[in-house]
Amino acid sequence: xxxxxxxxxxxxxxxxxxxxxxxxxxxxxxxxxxxxxxxxxxxxxxxxxxxxxxxxxxxxxxxxxxxxxxxxxxxxxxxxxxxxxxxxxxxxxxxxxxxxxxxxxxxxxxxxxxxxxxxxxxxxxxxxxxxxxxxxxxxxxxxxxxxxxx
Amino acid sequence: xxxxxxxxxxxxxxxxxxxxxxxxxxxxxxxxxxxxxxxxxxxxxxxxxxxxxxxxxxxxxxxxxxxxxxxxxxxxxxxxxxxxxxxxxxxxxxxxx
Numbered sequence: 001x002x003x004x005x006x007x008x009x010x011x012x013x014x015x016x017x018x019x020x021x022x023x024x025x026x027x028x029x030x031x032x033x034x035x036x037x038x039x040x041x042x043x044x045x046x047x048x049x050x051x052x053x054x055x056x057x058x059x060x061x062x063x064x065x066x067x068x069x070x071x072x073x074x075x076x077x078x079x080x081x082x083x084x085x086x087x088x089x090x091x092x093x094x095x096x097x098x099x100x101x102x103x104x105x106x107x108x109x110x111x112x113x114x115x116x117x118x119x120x121x122x123x124x125x126x127x128x129x130x131x132x133x134x135x136x137x138x139x140x141x142x143x144x145x146x147x148x149x150x
Numbered sequence: 151x152x153x154x155x156x157x158x159x160x161x162x163x164x165x166x167x168x169x170x171x172x173x174x175x176x177x178x179x180x181x182x183x184x185x186x187x188x189x190x191x192x193x194x195x196x197x198x199x200x201x202x203x204x205x206x207x208x209x210x211x212x213x214x215x216x217x218x219x220x221x222x223x224x225x226x227x228x229x230x231x232x233x234x235x236x237x238x239x240x241x242x243x244x245x246x247x
Binding site: 036090105106112116 | 161172174175176189190198199200201202203204205206207208209210211213214215216217218219220221222
C-alpha cells in the first residue's frame with residue numbers, strides 16, 4: 001500500500017514538473033535578463049548567444065532608408081536558414097534588444113513588425129542556425145522624427 | 151487583439167494587431183506613469199506553439215506582427231496570448247480562413 005501510494009504520487013509530481021516545460025519553449029526575458037538591459041548591440045548579442053562572430057549572409061533585412069515616423073518603422077526579416085531563433089537589435093535607443101523570436105516546427109522566417117527608434121541608427125538582425133552558426137544582416141537608416149518621446 | 155489568418159499553398163499568413171500603449175521607461179518617466187509594454191507573445195494552433203517572441207519596449211504603439219507557418223488546415227483555431235510587464239494578459243482566438 002505504501003509503495004503504491006508513493007508511486008502514484010511520484011508520477012503526479014513528474015507530470016506536474018513536465019507540463020510547464022512543454023507549454024513554453026523559451027522565455028528569453030526570464031532566461032536571459034541581461035540581454036534586455038544591455039546598452040550596445042555587441043553586448044546584447046554576446047549575452048544572448050555567447051559570441052559576436054556572425055556570417056553576413058543568408059538573411060534579408062528590409063527597412064526604409066528614411067523613416068518619416070520613428071514611432072512606427074516597418075521592418076521585414078526574411079531567411080531560408082533552418083534556424084532556432086531570430087533576434088533584432090538597434091543602436092539608437094537606450095537599450096539594444098528589440099525582439100527575439102523562437103522558431104518552432106513549421107515556422108517560416110518571414111517576420112514583419114513595427115518598431116520605435118529615437119534617432120537615426122543601424123538595425124541588426126541575427127539568425128541562430130540549427131548548425132550553431134550565427135548569420136546576420138545590417139541596415140542603416142535615417143529617422144526624421146524620433147519615436148521614443150511619443 | 152485583432153487576428154487575421156489566411157491559408158494559401160500550405161502556408162498560413164498571420165497578421166496580428168495588439169492594442170497596447172507600449173510605454174517605454176523614458177516616456178513613462180516624463181509622464182509620471184509606470185512603464186509597461188508587451189514582453190512576450192505566443193500563438194498556438196491545436197495546442198502546438200507555432201509562434202513565440204520575447205519583446206522589449208521598442209515596438210511601436212499598438213504593434214503589428216506578421217508571420218507565416220506551415221502545418222495547419224482551414225478552419226483550425228489560432229490562439230494568441232500576450233503578457234505585459236505588469237503581468238496583464240490578453241488572449242484572442244481566430245479561425246484560419
